[in-house]
Amino acid sequence: MDRLHSQTVTMAKVLVADPDPQSQDALRAALASAGHSMEIAPSTKDAVAAVDEGGIDLLVCDADMSDPPIGDLLADLRARRPETAVIVTTAFGSVDDAVCAMRNGAADLLRKPFRDEQARLAIERAIERAQLVRENEDLRHALDDRVQLGNLIGEDPRMQAIFKTVRAVADTRTTVLVTGESGTGKTVVARALHAMSARRHGPFVEVNCGAMPETLLESELFGHVRGAFTGATRDKPGKFEAANGGTIFLDEIGTSSPAFQVRLLRVLQDRILERVGDNKTIEVDCRIVLATNLDLEAAVRQGRFREDLYYRINVVSIEMPPLRQRREDVPALAMHFLRRFAKDHGKKVERFAPAALAALRNASWPGNVRQLENVIERAVVFAQGTGIDLKDLPPNLVEAAAAAAAATTALATPPVLADAPVTPLRSALEDAEKRILEHALVHCGGNRERAAKALGINRSTLFAKLRRHGVR
Numbered sequence: 001m002d003r004l005h006s007q008t009v010t011m012a013k014v015l016v017a018d019p020d021p022q023s024q025d026a027l028r029a030a031l032a033s034a035g036h037s038m039e040i041a042p043s044t045k046d047a048v049a050a051v052d053e054g055g056i057d058l059l060v061c062d063a064d065m066s067d068p069p070i071g072d073l074l075a076d077l078r079a080r081r082p083e084t085a086v087i088v089t090t091a092f093g094s095v096d097d098a099v100c101a102m103r104n105g106a107a108d109l110l111r112k113p114f115r116d117e118q119a120r121l122a123i124e125r126a127i128e129r130a131q132l133v134r135e136n137e138d139l140r141h142a143l144d145d146r147v148q149l150g151n152l153i154g155e156d157p158r159m160q161a162i163f164k165t166v167r168a169v170a171d172t173r174t175t176v177l178v179t180g181e182s183g184t185g186k187t188v189v190a191r192a193l194h195a196m197s198a199r200r201h202g203p204f205v206e207v208n209c210g211a212m213p214e215t216l217l218e219s220e221l222f223g224h225v226r227g228a229f230t231g232a233t234r235d236k237p238g239k240f241e242a243a244n245g246g247t248i249f250l251d252e253i254g255t256s257s258p259a260f261q262v263r264l265l266r267v268l269q270d271r272i273l274e275r276v277g278d279n280k281t282i283e284v285d286c287r288i289v290l291a292t293n294l295d296l297e298a299a300v301r302q303g304r305f306r307e308d309l310y311y312r313i314n315v316v317s318i319e320m321p322p323l324r325q326r327r328e329d330v331p332a333l334a335m336h337f338l339r340r341f342a343k344d345h346g347k348k349v350e351r352f353a354p355a356a357l358a359a360l361r362n363a364s365w366p367g368n369v370r371q372l373e374n375v376i377e378r379a380v381v382f383a384q385g386t387g388i389d390l391k392d393l394p395p396n397l398v399e400a401a402a403a404a405a406a407a408t409t410a411l412a413t414p415p416v417l418a419d420a421p422v423t424p425l426r427s428a429l430e431d432a433e434k435r436i437l438e439h440a441l442v443h444c445g446g447n448r449e450r451a452a453k454a455l456g457i458n459r460s461t462l463f464a465k466l467r468r469h470g471v472r
């Protein structure tokens, strides 16, 4: 990494695929004087394989001996390894060859026999250029990272853990299962996984598996050949093939038939498939991300979902928490949407009235982040001043939030009835405390750490109290 950011060119790794001893001598002399390392590849094919593995800054390749032809090799490397520069050497080079090489992305062309000094100049220029490409790529990667996860808001520890997982697995080919209620951000996570991987320049193909009848879904995903069924008038590649080199996102899996599950298992296991109506096997190279809002484990127990498929899918799973279990995130999310919609609708709305924010925090959000997003858009449209008031929010949301808040207060202060028998103070207080603890736990989705924080006591005090009350 430090090499990439230093101004002067230091220690580059150079691979030479030119069998001519005279060329090798000149190159060795030029490289040694600049402090670069040099290795000899026995053939062009070996050289390409080594470049593919990464870490090579410069390839010097003999055009006359090259197999594949030098034009193809250059085009191929430029597409897959743009950070490796290529210098072409040739004994018979015509002007046409030179033009062709440069057009295909060669950094330079050296005509044999060449002198050390010529080689040295060409090498310095090529390495500098390669470093520039690399720095740009690094920068773009860093930006992608920020933008993609920057769009996902979540201070909640569970969200933070999710971001960490996304960063850790994005640049692998591991299958990822994203679960969670509707509107919790499953699709956003799938997109982030793609955007942060090396496959980000490849396709991102999204298929909603729940929205299609099964036979259609099969041909959609796996493709079909002409005559496979009535109406199949042409060969058609499926979405798996379309996602080659990229990511396929299978949304709403979980309701598919046994036959379909077998097909899916095969792609997951061996990355191979056959188009419907064909027995020719096709290899696919795509990252698979799946999402469902069903409980797949329950489906496995009930025999509706294959167990082996479940284990294949469940290599890395990310569970999106419902919004009501991470209410601390509501203000930040609300502000994020406020800014976005104010801009979209060209309105100068900048803040929330405290009562409006309290209502948003207390709402139960069955539709999760998507519902919050819609509520804020509507509020921005309705807002008359620069702030969003309670009256700009949907009335049913405000009522439900008020009821929830009242219930919390009622828990803490049970009604005093004159003719009710008097309870000894100690046990009355104990009862109230127990109810308050239980409520806090429910409110925080069972997370004791957060419950303790919300109650304003430390964790060990909460644990002791829970033990005393027999709350688990």
Ligand SMILES: Nc1ncnc2c1ncn2[C@@H]1O[C@H](COP(=O)(O)OP(=O)(O)OP(=O)(O)O)[C@@H](O)[C@H]1O
Residues within 6 Å of the ligand: 151, 152, 153, 154, 180, 181, 182, 183, 184, 185, 186, 187, 188, 189, 293, 333, 369, 370, 373
């Ligand atoms: N953490 C987040 N930060 C910012 N915006 C979010 C976040 N989570 C979700 N959103 C936004 O909420 C909306 C719903 O998210 P998304 O479509 O990813 O949900 P989903 O879980 O895929 O829902 P469904 O099950 O209905 O497909 C999107 O507009 C998305 O941009």
Ligand SMILES: [Mg+2]
Residues within 6 Å of the ligand: 186, 187, 251
């Ligand atoms: Mg979705």
